[in-house]
Structures are given as C-alpha cells and as structure tokens.
Amino acid sequence: MSFFSSFNGYIIYSPTTNKMKFLIQKLFVLLIITSFMSCNEKKKGTEEIGMEETTTDVLAEAVEHQTPKPIEPGTKAIDFNLPGVDGKNYSLKDFENHETLVMLFTCNHCPTAQAYEDKFIEIVTAYKDKGIGFVAISPNADSAISLSELGYSDMSDSLEEMKLRAKNKKYNFPYLYDGETQEASLAYGPLATPHVFVFDKSRTLIYSGRIDDTENPYIAPKTTDLIHTLDAIVSGNEIPTAKTKTFGCSVKWSWKGEWAKTQLVEWAKDSVSINEINLEEVDVLFKNGSGKLRLINIWATWCGPCIIEMPELVTIDRMYRDRDFELILLSADKIGRKEKALKILTKKEASNTNYIYNGDDIYDLIEAVDPEWQGSLPYTALVTSEGKVLYKIEGTFDPPELKLAIVEHLGRFYADNE
Numbered sequence: 001m002s003f004f005s006s007f008n009g010y011i012i013y014s015p016t017t018n019k020m021k022f023l024i025q026k027l028f029v030l031l032i033i034t035s036f037m038s039c040n041e042k043k044k045g046t047e048e049i050g051m052e053e054t055t056t057d058v059l060a061e062a063v064e065h066q067t068p069k070p071i072e073p074g075t076k077a078i079d080f081n082l083p084g085v086d087g088k089n090y091s092l093k094d095f096e097n098h099e100t101l102v103m104l105f106t107c108n109h110c111p112t113a114q115a116y117e118d119k120f121i122e123i124v125t126a127y128k129d130k131g132i133g134f135v136a137i138s139p140n141a142d143s144a145i146s147l148s149e150l151g152y153s154d155m156s157d158s159l160e161e162m163k164l165r166a167k168n169k170k171y172n173f174p175y176l177y178d179g180e181t182q183e184a185s186l187a188y189g190p191l192a193t194p195h196v197f198v199f200d201k202s203r204t205l206i207y208s209g210r211i212d213d214t215e216n217p218y219i220a221p222k223t224t225d226l227i228h229t230l231d232a233i234v235s236g237n238e239i240p241t242a243k244t245k246t247f248g249c250s251v252k253w254s255w256k257g258e259w260a261k262t263q264l265v266e267w268a269k270d271s272v273s274i275n276e277i278n279l280e281e282v283d284v285l286f287k288n289g290s291g292k293l294r295l296i297n298i299w300a301t302w303c304g305p306c307i308i309e310m311p312e313l314v315t316i317d318r319m320y321r322d323r324d325f326e327l328i329l330l331s332a333d334k335i336g337r338k339e340k341a342l343k344i345l346t347k348k349e350a351s352n353t354n355y356i357y358n359g360d361d362i363y364d365l366i367e368a369v370d371p372e373w374q375g376s377l378p379y380t381a382l383v384t385s386e387g388k389v390l391y392k393i394e395g396t397f398d399p400p401e402l403k404l405a406i407v408e409h410l411g412r413f414y415a416d417n418e
Helices: 018-041 046-064 111-115 117-127 159-169 183-188 225-235 258-268 279-287 304-320 335-347 362-369 399-410
Strands: 002-007 010-015 100-105 132-138 175-177 195-199 205-209 275-277 293-299 325-331 353-357 379-383 389-394
Touching (some): 100 183, 117 132, 132 225, 159 175, 275 279, 279 293, 279 325, 279 362, 293 304, 304 325, 379 399
Parallel strands (some): 100 132, 132 175, 275 353, 293 325, 325 353
Antiparallel strands (some): 002 010, 100 195, 293 379, 379 389
C-alpha cells in the first residue's frame, strides 16, 4: 500500500510504513530549511547583493557571448564600423577599390603577434600596389588583460596605446580598435592573434589562418601561407590552401576578464617586508650578477614624487616578474623610519624586494650608487645582470620609456627565451 502527498510543489511517493513516514518527515524538514535559507539569501546586505548582481551579469554575458568559431571559407565578409589609430572610422566600403582584402586580427601585447609585425609590414609593402588592400583589427577588450600577460610588451591593447604602436612601428595599413564592443571580432571569430582572413573581389572568404608556419622571427618559415595565397591571387591561380590552424595568444573577450581582477586581489594578499642594507651590500646590489635584469628605485617616505610614482613601479613589477626581472626599492630614510617605510610599502602592495639603508652618512650612499647622482630623489636605475646601466634618471621616470627599455632587453618574442 502507498500514497502520494504534495509539499511545496514536489510530488512525493511513499510506502505507508512508520520508517518511511519518519524519513518523509525528515525530508519535509530539510525542504523547509532549504526554503528558509533561500528566502534568507534574498535579505543579505547591499554589498553582497551587489556582488551577486555582478556575478550574475558576468554569467549572463558569458552565456550570451559564447566563444565564437572562425567563419569558414565561402562566407561573405561582415560589415563593421571601427575607429582607427588615425582618428577615422572604417567599414568595408573604405576598401571597395581593392580587388582583394586582407584582414588581420592582431594586437599590441601578444608575443606571437609582435613576432609577425615586421613580416606583415613587408607583405603590405610588396602587395599593396597589386590590387590588394590590408587592414588590421585589434579584437581584445583591454580591460580583460592581466598585467601578467604584458610581460613581452611595453604596451597593452587600448586604442591610445595602439596609436603609439602604429606610430613607433610605422604601420602602412589601417589599424582598427574593436575592444569596446568586440562586435566585429564576434562576427569573424578569430580565436588567437594573429589570425588572417583573405577575401576576394566579391568579399567572399578564400583563405583563413596563419601568416606562415613559425612564430620565431629569427628563422625562415617552411610554408608562407599568406604569401602563397596572395601570389595565387595575383597570378590568377587556384588558392593552394583555404584554411589552416593558427597559433598565438587567445582573444581577450570582455566576459572572460574576471580572472584579471581576481589576480589583482591575489597580488594584494602578498606579504610585504623590508630589510636593512649596508654600504657594501649596496655596492653588490648595483653590480648585480643575479642573472636578472634589475630595476632599482631609491625613495624616501618624505618624498612626494617617490610616493606618487611607486604604484607605477608595482605595475611594472607585476608585468615582468615572471621573466628574468626583479624590482628593488631602496629607502634612503633614517633607520628609525623603517616601520613608516614598511607601512607605505604595504599600502602600495610592493611585495617585491625592499631595503632601507642603515648607514649614518647619506652621502656615502650617493657615492656608492652613482658618483654622477647629485642626491635628489627619486633615483631610478635599470641594471643588467652584468652590471651595465641601461637606463637611469634622477627625478621621476617616464613609464613608457622605462617599459620600452625593459622589454627591449628582455625581448618581445617567445623565441627570445631560447
């Protein structure tokens, strides 16, 4: 014998035994507690509700924007309206005078993308007068890029930084920014940078994939896929290959940027300490020999410009700390201000190596560091493992200039690690 009962919208089947009735009663209690907890969750404070809404928004965006797939050969080009580094907006119509259109999805920061920069500039130079148009699009949402992903670059992927890169490298093609809405990138579906799409006169896709088969700019590729495609177009021959895989950095979709924020939270948890250093140890510090590129900044708790520029130093450390690089902050304060120095370093999240000079004569420190240093703070020096000074400045440093000096020494490509 059995019966059905209804509770809170659930239909429950149960044999009519005392044991089963007891179990049902326990289940009812559990359901009541669950319902109460669910209701109670809705009454949490505004801070927690805000966090829930943020999480919900991120999840909703992720569901709405699933990672796309690259369009297939035979697909018509999708129109776009994107700002370029030259201040103009571009659409497909701006390239209608070209028989063929080469569209490259690339970016500033990716080591692989940077390894192909010069190659692409050369290709544009060789084919731009043969009826072929070129355009590059940066697909990345710069807000979704972690500082740790910038270890091979001096720039991220904002429009302003794209303008600087295009100017520095003398780009001979329009460079467009899609990081705000990513609509064009979602439509074309590149999964990595660089990814090239080639369209014929009717703007039908005839090639999708890599530029060539090696991301190492120091060796010759075995297969130059893009050049083979363009040569076939110019000569009127059949395209040798319509599609290849691409190797590079994943596109930084806006809805996948939470981990970049999480990393900032984790970095903020890192312990901060400060140790004393004597004159002889300062001399060793600048001779280096650590096997790493060493950035040394001398500061003081009473130095306003020192405190102002410290967050930028922390940013630089987070960019390059996973490579052969280290940041050292050396306080020129009197030893009695050690705790004050530590308090400031902790507030600025300076979890790098920190020292405070424990000598009595500050002029001894000045001479030990640099006989040319007049003694004003801050003082910054970039020193190779062999003790060669690549960059030094008395006073506040220029962040773009310093980052450029760092990355030019460490290298922009994965091949520089070999």
